[in-house]
Amino acid sequence: MQKETIRLSKPIIGIEEKNAVLDVLSTERLGMGDVVEKFENQLGKLLKREATCCVNGTSGLHLALQACGIGVGDEVLVQSLTYVASFQAISACGATPIPCDVKAESLTLDIEDVKRKLNPKSKAIMPVHFAGDVGELDAVYELAKSNSLRVIEDAAHAFGSSYNNKRVGSFGDICCFSFDGIKNITSGEGGCVVSNDKNVISLIKNARLLGIKNDTEKRFGNTRSWHFDVSNQGWRYHMSDIMAAIGIEQLKKLDYFIKRRRKLARLYDAIFLQNDKVTAFNRNYHEVVPHIYSILLPNETNRDQLRNKLLDVGIETGVHYMPNHKLNLYKTNEISSLKNTEEVYPRLISLPLHPGLEEYHIEYITSEVNKLLG
């Protein structure tokens, strides 16, 4: 038996991140300053577009929606099978998240269901790049274009992933990443927004600092605004230099993290190919950087019992996700259109995946899963 529990996910933090934080602490300037500016410049170079950092991924989504003018009376089409953060960001604007179904083979947004739910109140589509897979993103953009909708990509899982040989974030309308502790790279907490809409970026830059106009530039010079004007509702959503210092070190390790994640997910896929009780997703790892590794269990398996048994042998698991249309705040009785979500949710389980795992961990995890499934 496994002595230490294998964690579902975790950050990989080295001496470099620790020293970088100590360096910031020694400057006695802990807020948003030139370290955030440096992190944004590096992200911008990678994504070929200006990057704007914020305190977490959820705040990035909220800022992006607000900058698009989305508010009370508006609807945003989003898959129900996502973290509640996507839904909360939408309702934070006063808008209504409309839960849509996912494709059974990828757990990404089902465009056909989005089409059914389109109406004059629809203002934006929020595709969630589940497990790093963007799904039918071309179709999302086509539909958005023909209906004058904004697209706000929830790319919290997809930092490092590509689509049609282009890095996620380097194209499209608005793309929001998360750098929380378990994402593909971390800045402790944190996130960033990229867009080629200069107006949106300018609104976001002000809104992340209480709506104070052009305060970003001041902060990057390690000063702040004393005489200022405010025209829009803002928030304290900026990133701190402590966080950016971690992010800068993590960026240097991105290629290694990507390589490890892909290698481990491919090994999972290859082993589960031999077990017809397990449905794996076999994603295209030439483009996808697997953020989580979810599988579908057989209908008859008691998922929660299996999770307990796996924990007994030192394997932590997760469920991505509790569908949002089942939550009190977002409840809907109209579930006939959410067929795949309803069908897959009770069978979904996520197995450990992070760059700190070795091949022998995957062999151990898969052999325990196979054993328990009989």
Ligand SMILES: *Cc1c(COP(=O)(O)O)cnc(C)c1O
């Ligand atoms: C992590 C996550 C978010 C939110 O990011 P935070 O940085 O945790 O606020 C949003 N959507 C999805 C799908 C996520 O996994």
